Amino acid sequence: MASRLYQWLDGRLKLKSLGHTLLDEPIPGGASWIYVFGSATLFLFLLQAVTGMFLALYYAPTPDHAYDSIQYIEHEVWFGWFVRGLHHWGASAVMVAIGLHLLQVYLYGAYKSPREVMWMVGVILFLIMLTFAFTGYLLPWDQTAYWATQVGINMMGTLPSIGGFLVRILRAGETLGALTLSRFFAIHVLFLPALMLMGVAVHLFILRRVGPAGPWNTEQTQNRSEPFWPRQVYMDAVVIVSLFLLLAALAYFLPFPLADKADPADHSFVPVPEWYFLFFYQLLKYVTGPLEPVATWILPTLFILALLFLPFLDRRSERRPTKRPLVMVAGIGFLIIVFGLLGISLKNLYAIPKSDPSVVQGQKLFVQHHCAACHRIHGEGGKVGPDLSYVGNRRPDRAWHLRHFTDPQSVSPGSIMPKLHLSDQDKNNLASYMLSLKKG
Ligand code: HEC
Missing domain, CATH: 1.10.760.10 (Cytochrome c-like domain)
Structure with a gap:
């Protein structure tokens, strides 16, 4: 019965050749655990999409109701706390996954010709992901959300020429209020997902056109290649299932409480951004006075441009890390600075005046x-x-x-x-x- 149905569908939808196209893509050098980060990122993004859809069933994007609707999700909705937990921890996990994916491609020199466009689309997807994080952070409308967003928007305002424009688009008024919240909500649940899906489609389309890069050692590539199915599919699946279990455990054991409801009059509140923005927050503390624009926009802009145009800055076809010392030193230097700042910031946050x-x-x-x-x-x-x-x-x-x-x-x-x-x-x-x- 099942096989006759399959025959019938195959006659109409050409399932066999579809399966062939999807699963038999050759992987130069063979399957490897180092290639799982792209699939992991995609899975986490889809998990965010699904949990987000369910949260949207109850969430009310107005200052009067946003906070209470999240309380309601947390305490009344069947499994609401779990879905919110998955969405919360998933947001962090997707940042880690995308970061590791980027590092792997960077280390392997996989952004080099002919994959420059795929890399650039990837960098744009990364920026979209950061915008997801920034816009999602405001939605609970608690004190942290409100004041962290205030800081973020003010920082954007320091950008020359387009700063004012960006602030007007995001804040939609003189102060952060009802319009801001509906804008952030619309951007978070409509604009960004649409952009993201298009970007992912282009990213994967190019991947299928040029194929995966494989190991940096090209001799290895020529000698050995293996189809995507079954070993790479298996490795991706193991990672995806483990990730889901990890997130479910985090959602279960580490509930994420809301701060107090946003109080626009309480200027004493000192917001703390999400951990993936903390290193930047720490940097801002060091760079003050006339140098402030260096930290608020000059460095971030230079960083994004350098990342985007990396394939054109590092153009030689050589992919072995040992033969690309400058790129490696730049990458390691960047990681040391980021993790150093993150460490200092975390240490300050958790330093309780125990000594006295x-x-x-x-x-x-x-x-x-x-x-x-x-x-x-x-x-x-x-x-x-x-x-x-x-x-x-x-x-x-x-x-x-x-x-x-x-x-x-x-x-x-x-x-x-x-x-x-x-x-x-x-x-x-x-x-x-x-x-x-x-x-x-
Ligand atoms: C019955 C409620 C109540 C209790 C219990 C109470 N407070 Fe207060 N506290 C107040 C009120 C109301 C004020 C504001 C008026 C004032 O400054 O006295 C205040 C003010 C303060 C202030 C000044 C805050 C500021 O920003 O000016 C401090 C400090 C303080 N309380 C500490 C304490 C400590 C320590 C305790 C416990 C030993 C305590 N309070 C117990 C009601 C309370």
């Missing part, structure tokens, strides 16, 4: 005396009193805190904060903790 025992003691007192019933610190705690996340910046004076703890009304008339009946030592410790709560 007075601060540690103060932190304990803060918990013991239920200060969090009224005060929030980085999203945790009540909203009766002011947010204390950065109280050290706002109130840098120890004496003020000591007076305030003893009698809040003496420095803040009408305060409803209860007087603290603590020893001077403990008040001092609590003040140390307050002073330690600072930005950066």
Whole structure:
């Protein structure tokens, strides 16, 4: 029965020759685990597309409802937390996969003639992926989303001549608001997927026209070649299934909480970008004053142009890494700088002022005396009193805190904060903790 149906369909759709075209593509030098990154990237992109479609069923792209709709997905929708988790971790995974794919092609010199156009399309796909990340980040409409996007848009504004134009397109007004959110949503779910699909189609079309590059050692290529099916398909499948299991585990074990709902009036919030933008965030901290444009747009533009035109900068047909020292040094240098900056940035983010025992003691007192019933610190705690996340910046004076703890009304008339009946030592410790709560 099944075979008769197959015969019938084959007579009409030419399935046999289609399977032949899809699966018998020769791989010079044979199948290898090093070639899996392209398929992994494609799989992750498709996973983002599918999880995104399901999220769009419940997500409401307006400032009034976006945050609540995500809360709803997270807590009410059947398996909503899981789909959101997959989409969240998938976004990170796709960056890793695309980065490894790019590195492999770079190392193997696979961008060289006749694959220049395929490389350039690939670089554009990478830029589209970054735009996906940037636009998706705003959608939950929490504090981090709001303020990180604010920073990103402002940075784009520093671009000469096209900066103003880009800001107008993205922000759609003087401030970040309802129009911005619907723009970001439309770009994220309509424009970018369309561009991405076209780009992927062109990328794969060229791949089939010129074939995979194979090993850098061309003698190996001439002697041996193997069809895509079955070994390369098997390797790709193993990687794809493992990736899915990894993402499912991340979604299950590491739920990704929202920050507080976006508050456009709260200028004290210091946003932290996603990890794949962190190295850049760190760079921006070092380059200030008149040199700022160097970091905000000159370096990124030069980097993108160099990447895009790499096949024309490194034109010799030689592909062996040992024979391309300049390209290798440039690549390794770039990686060292990026990972160095990322490391410094992560270290700063997770450096808790553990060293000062007075601060540690103060932190304990803060918990013991239920200060969090009224005060929030980085999203945790009540909203009766002011947010204390950065109280050290706002109130840098120890004496003020000591007076305030003893009698809040003496420095803040009408305060409803209860007087603290603590020893001077403990008040001092609590003040140390307050002073330690600072930005950066
Ligand atoms: C019943 C609610 C309540 C509790 C409990 C409470 N506070 Fe407050 N706190 C307030 C209110 C309201 C204010 C704002 C008025 C003022 O400055 O006193 C405030 C202000 C502050 C400020 C000044 C913040 C600023 O930005 O000016 C600090 C510091 C502070 N509280 C620390 C603490 C600590 C430490 C504890 C726990 C020992 C605590 N609070 C417990 C309600 C509370």
